[in-house]
Amino acid sequence: MVPVDLLAHLRRARDTADRHFAEPLDLAALARAAGVSKYHFLRCFAAEYGETPMQYVTRRRIERAADLLRATNLTVTEVCTLVGYSSLGTFSRRFRELVGTTPTAYQQTQAGARIPGCFVFMLGLDSAIPEKQPRRTDAYGRSLTEEEQL
Template sequence: MRPVVPVELLAHLRRARDVADRNYAEPLDLAGLAAAAGVSKYHFLRCFAAEYGETPMQYVTRRRIERATDLLRATNLTVTEVCGMVGYSSLGSFSQRFTELVGMTPTQYQWTQTGARIPGCFVFMLGLNSAIPEKHPEAAGAYRRTNDEEEQ
């Protein structure tokens, strides 16, 4: 049977959860979240877990990973950039937590969700820009000038 959280404490728990939602990318700890709720950290821990079914730090971790999945799916950021943006200072810790919660590594997730985007710098570095004239006829003149200059 689930422990009952006092009704008067629910608003305080929501306030702390809102702080975690707004500040997920910043360093968060149990004491800071408990202070936002206005209760002792151990009482906060018990009540938060009873009400939401996970500890405050599990909640923060889940929110960070949810945000990371959004960033990996919708942007062209690297896994390292996303790691820092969602509040992790260690790429290893981020990758481990991501894999535990999502079921694949951040890189695998990004490749399966985005259709394996290749960053533009790699396209030009590897000489894959030969497709430019076919796809963008208006750029063909500039492309030919650049290649002619390189050959000389």
């Protein structure tokens, strides 16, 4: 059982993973977002959410990749890079493990109109992924840092 006072900290770390899924994330960075040691964070996160923090990040990346493959005409390699993978082989293996098919086969089975990839790159990743949180700014329009948003 996870202490109730730790739940808000775990949610903060999970929100950090959701916002920054395409960036390099590791256990230490997520534990810092939660404000606890990485080993305590690992145990509590797994107990509360049923998966380790890195399994969660991987799942979220693959979910976003599936969204992009379904809704855009980007190549698998472009999607791989956009969701934070540097290795196409690792991305394809993880995608197949979680979705049950290769990224290319998944994209070929999706019918419907697709957003041109040039719009995705021009407008940024935020508009291509529906669940992405909007950028927060201060009164002068400057982007807030993660600490300022909390």
